[in-house]
Amino acid sequence: MMTTMIPLIEGALALMVRPRHGQQDIASNRHVGKQGQPAADVDGARWPRLLLTLSLKLHFLHMAGYDGEKDYSWIEKVRSGGAVPYLEPENCSNGWATPTSDNFMVRGPNYLSDKIKIRGGDYLLEPLGFDWIKGPAKVSEILRNANHRVRRAVDDEIERGNRPFVWAFNLQLPTKDNYSAVMYFVALEPIQDGTLMDKFLKGDDSFRNSRLKLIANIVQGPWIVRTAVGEQAICILGRALSCKYTSGLNYMEVDVDIGSSIIANAIVHLAFSYVTTLTVDLAFLIESQTEEELPEQILGAVRFSNLNPVSAGICDLTSDVDAVSLPPLLPTRLWRSIGFGFTSLPSQGSLEPYANGNLHGEDDAKKDENWFSLKPRVEHA
Template sequence: MAKPEQNQEHEWIERVKSEGAVPLLEPEYCPNGWASPPGDVFLVRGPEYLKTKGKIPGGDYLLKPLGFDWIKGPTKVSEILNNPKNRVRRALEDEYSRGHKPFIWAFNLQVPSKENYSAVAYFVSLEPIPEDSLINKFLNGDDAFRNSRLKLIANIFKGPWIVRKAVGEQAICIIGRALTCKYCTGENFIEVDIDIGSSMVANAIVHLAFGYLTTLTVDLAFLIEGQTESELPEQILGAIRFSNLNAASARQIELPSERSTENLRASTPNRFWKSISQLIKPGAHEIDSNSIPPRVNGADDLDKSSKDVNKL
């Protein structure tokens, strides 16, 4: 039986999950809503992948689902967790004031449009991150390392044939190689702002899909690619399903002024600066693209053309 303090600790998660403009619903039926799909709908690299190219069902997620936002702004929405008015940011600060130390991940898909839509998936870890884990390596790595490892698996669970054909089944891409990513990091969070409009192919596919938005059910999984035996099997960080979204249901948000954002950055301990301090110590060295292990060709590489790699 869960202790009262444990129940209280998780109440804030349930509250954040239910507060967005798009409601949390069951994965089997979530019209104009979002859900957490079962991990087994995704295939990831198995323990023998380097030898056999074999994949296995994704299984349990490493992170807990925390929320989903369908929002729009006066300009492209970015650095959401640096916005003091953001609902997830406020919840995070409240938990820290109570002595809890959750760590939040936010994946902000910036949709190319005049209305500056963003679909934002939030996940949370309540346990300390092991120092020898791939997650810790990702959080403390530089942008070149992150760009070479952060992977997206996209699947049109339901939708018109033309969109399913354009995206493909279980489309896979290393996000930072296909799209421009901006990493916003703090002591208690990491946010990845993903500019879909930075790729002509992804831009075209999203524009096509947007015309069928109210008929689509989309599954997206985020993970860090395993490239060595010790990093396999792959484990999914978290996944989101959104269904039959309506453009009109996007919540208009107010962006902070540039000055207030700078003040917030200055007052927030940042993992990036911790990494910089490590680099200037004697014997430390910077991880660059030349020191990143080469990408292992596998089923997801052999089965996809370079055009497919850019797909979302």
Template sequence: MDYQNEEDEFEDASEYDWMEKIKSTGAVPYLELDGPCKNGWSTPTGDRFMVRGPTYFSDKVKIPSGKFLLKPLGFDWMKGPTKISEVLNHPNHRIRKTLDELAINDTDTGTRPFVWAFNLQLSNKDNYCAIMYFVSLEPVEEGSLMDRFLKGDDSFKNSRLKLIANMAKAPWIVRTAVGEQAICLLGRALKCKYITGSDFIEVDVDIGSSIVANAIVHLAFGYVTCLTVDLAFLLEGQSEEELPEQVLCAIRFVELDPASSEVYGMPSGEEFGEARNLLGTRLWKSFGISQLLHQNNSDESGSGRVPSSGQGSGLQIVANGNLNERDMNGSDESQQFANGNLNEGDINGSDESHRSSGW
């Protein structure tokens, strides 16, 4: 299930026109990698990210990631009156609508697209968020790490979802504060909420849940029009059978302009319910069993999206300068921040030291 980003070839390109349509919409345009344009997003190459190699637990050697497992689908740069979350449960969201249309029009038994969304929620008065969308077009291998992640509980997800952030271009003050690279298990450093459905998973990441991360991002946001940042999401390999690691997906932000962000409109409860009921009716009719509609509750005959509330880590700064993180199992993990360096102890007891933002 390897996708080489821009190099993929399909037997029938028209079958995937919906993907190109989504990529071309949104407030921020899709750009060619290393192009001259500003205020956009693109897909970096896999060799920009170093991951655990096949013998990492014996020699600590990392290797270039290579191919990604998911294809880039879209990007949203938004702000709103309140914190923006659960966007793929919004009935009028362009990706949600596209997935519903594909489900209704699907006439074969092939695998339907499965979307991954990562929503980075900034903690400020305008509630900015950067939402990245990726898609899988092939079935997930039974028993694979990806399969176990999708089926696992929030505690398992928190222990595996990893972020690599590389500063491709940044002013000196940001590089000094953030460093060249930051690596962290997202669910251990920040509060993450996982929303899952039959055709998507969305991870809402509350950056404001960490005092350290919030301070770093607040500083960087002041220079966002000068920043080029590469982000990669992957599942951490914690045994030899799970190595080498593979990056799920990656994105590059190029000098984003806050003025170009879209204002996000939350659906009212009535609008949300009506949209779900309409979709449910269309789905049942498409299967030729509309007579069952009157025998079931409208929620049961809807699109099948079942939100699940994630519980991230609670973080607090203590007097001795350590960041104590209480994970979901109630255990405490201490991370010492000194001179901008983060020593990250993984669950196997080994340390990976990074020039980091302190996430």
């Protein structure tokens, strides 16, 4: 639409700058007076009009792009603005990427009757950014700060007349330096009424806690971590962990406190000991629980690989939690020794991390619910 409007605008502007009495005919390099007769001087009025024409043309080209499409260069700036770079998924060491949706299994169109999962289709949201950060206290409510780089970029787009909506998932790691891995996704079109995304945004915390699902896939990593986590596992986040939902006119942020679960705390401490050797895919989606909501669709996914704790950016956006009141953290060596205890588990794992990998016949109605809060299996004689 904007492409067809630009010629009309240019035509209207051309009428504004056509030669008039006392102005110069640029084509003939002559001054034009009344009835087309040469004039003795130039009144100089054409220069403000020419400048106005140029500025308006540049404005519309900036808003529409040279091909008539919206300018999404701001997304690329946000993607490359974090502490670690945005790279290709096949080679993203100490960086992040967007993995293919085929890596994840979701509930198919007839899942409630046949329990068949299918490979994830197109993502509903565009990847926007990734923050690998740490702070003096637990980092939360990032997008409430108008000076944060993602919030600032979104606010700038709103001033240009666009309406992006950002989803942020902040995984707060239970570490001494309060590391957080924050994943940002963006909806570039209005969210349709009645969709699961719309219901999630308008719903209460109880609804959100029962629906927000994480699929975790360990792509590469030590055997001990793959055994503890499972090669691919699923979890309803709000049932297993403490989740805080913060929303604004153009964003929804979910702060996930991994330290709120003893089991998750132990697993993440173990994994953090090997973080520089791990490649992990994480997908976020809203679980479909009725036939009308099927098949499931993934909101967005992120791959991060070989993250170096030294590369983390410093964030001063702290929560209201007093760092002194947090429970003491065990030394890394002790957590690693706990992790080695997993090596004695049977192949299915005492934590029973639920595989998400079969296309057919997988009954995960119970398995999806509470992966991180599962208790170790007690073996009886």
